[in-house]
Amino acid sequence: MQATLEIKPQELELDAGLLARKEDAPPVIELEQIHKTYTMGDVEVHALRGISLTIRKGEFVAIMGTSGSGKSTTMNIIGCLDRPTRGKYILDGEDVSAMSKDERADIRSRKLGFVFQGFNLLSRTSALENVELPMLYAGIETAERHSRSREALRSVGLAGRENNHPNQLSGGQQQRVAIARSLVNRPALILADEPTGNLDSRTSIEVMEIFQKLNRERGITLVLVTHETDIAEYADRVVVFKDGRIKEDYPVEQPRDASAELKLLPDVEQEED
């Protein structure tokens, strides 16, 4: 099944205007001299040694690096799951570097969407209910919850799959449910942590197509963590981590186009329905 995206025309126009001036767009993430030190017994481990990074609205950034490079720690801090030991982090205009556990939970609820490598859907729970979950914690009314989750599922090409449980969906479909879940609270930023790690190459391209469409057509800011260079090439900008520091930060001149690649691929067996 091909992912078909349905975008409302007025949203398209609005975001097209934004896209034109990406360099002037307001920053979504501002990291200033972020340090993170873990104490393991008597040994201090410096996971991050002064990271400064600005990501603006509408950017699609891939974060790369080997394990131990500090990319996961950065991801956790950007995702407000963890706090920096030192440094300042401003997310969508709010300083979150010193926020309490509960405040960070609220920030995650309002401003962030997560997509994980292992999908992380609730088992024995329908796709619709999985997508509704973030809104439940954001305190959104039942009727609106239903309409928004249906809309989100449709936008990732899963209309008609609302009542399927994760074990009745393929890996690609499960990841699309997870993407719908990350979208549904209209976050300022979607964080995807190795989203294609558990998928075959064709399904990976399909998932990247959804990300590209969300970014290009709806102007959603995306941060993608990956260790695969060919996946990073779908983004507009690549940030490479090494030993707790940013080693490289460069724009991708010619990002790969997932939609075009999918058209070229032989029309293999459709994902079983």
Add this chain to the structure above:
Amino acid sequence: MNLLMIIRVAFRALVRNKMRASLTMLGIIIGVSAVIAMVSIGQGAQASVQAQIEGMGTNLLFVSAGAQNVGGVRSGTGDSGTNTLTVADLEAIRREVPSVSMVTPTINARTQLVVGNQNWNTSVQGVSEQFPDVRKWTVASGAFFTDADVRSSARVIVLGQTIADNLFPGADPLGESVRVMNLPFKVVGVMARKGQDPQGRDQDDTAFAPYTAVQKKLLGNTRLQVAYVSAISQDATYTAQTQIAELLRQRHKLAAGAPDDFTVRNMTDVAEAANETNNIMTMLLGSIAGVSLLVGGIGIMNIMLVSVTERTREIGIRMAIGARSSAVRRQFLIESIVLSLTGGLFGILLGIAISVTIPSLLGWPTLVSTTAIVGSVIFSAAVGIAFGYYPARKAAALDPIDALRYE
């Protein structure tokens, strides 16, 4: 996130694991239904004792020969060896105590009743003609003997239903002759059926004859063991009790400070004693059943702890997408309360069903107690909170990063 939504989340989580949820509830179901059934058995027993005591008349007093405790030696009340209560005493009570309306002695003679080739071992009680009024016991057929019969020591007898059934199966005993210790007594009446007394003895296995006849013709002595006295009203029983005691002390010429050689008790005291016994029994049964409730609660805690470990990833997901620790804690707490309360509700239904079935199955009276029902609901909710708190706190304390990484 409001409470209603958390309750819904908790319900969904439980419905996802129906088998486990119902097995966990089983512990509470058994506990609550056991408490309700046990308490209703206890209350049923209490109610039936109460009804029997009230059936005997609440303005009833017992006067018996001998004291309950005299130097700890002569312990028996109504001991047949004591001669301290006489017919003259009773007549004086009837005549001189204004708060007393009726008096009847009871002189017990255990003997064999013979009719033709049938015979029956029973107790023949010598009483006065006021006995049916004092004991609120009516005559089913014929009539009770009269004042004249008592004065003339007439050989007449009134049979209890059990005796009538056994000595005259299928026949009318009225006017027939019954031999008591080889003396013929004429049957003038048959008492209405009374059933068992609070001690479980068959009250219908008794015959009644004028006490004068029993004393002179059957026993050959004038000893009196127990007398029933009716006060003019229930309020007058305590006055009557003191007045009788004063009169008897005076008549027996007891010096001030000397112990009573008689005992006067009233029905209220007897009822209280019986109540106390029953309360102890109810509490004992209820607390044994309560232990099973406690075990059920531990079962809930066990499952909730397993559940927290098993659902670590789920907790991580919920936290990552914006659940506060408090929302996670409340979810698990509510899951555990829902488990225990739902179990409690099913337990109440089962308990009531058992209580309703027991009388026809075992012949024990039961009384479903609202206190026990309300108590079990509160207790099962408390079990849910108490045993769900620790697992819930454990869930809320998880770190989302670790929880998401948990395999």
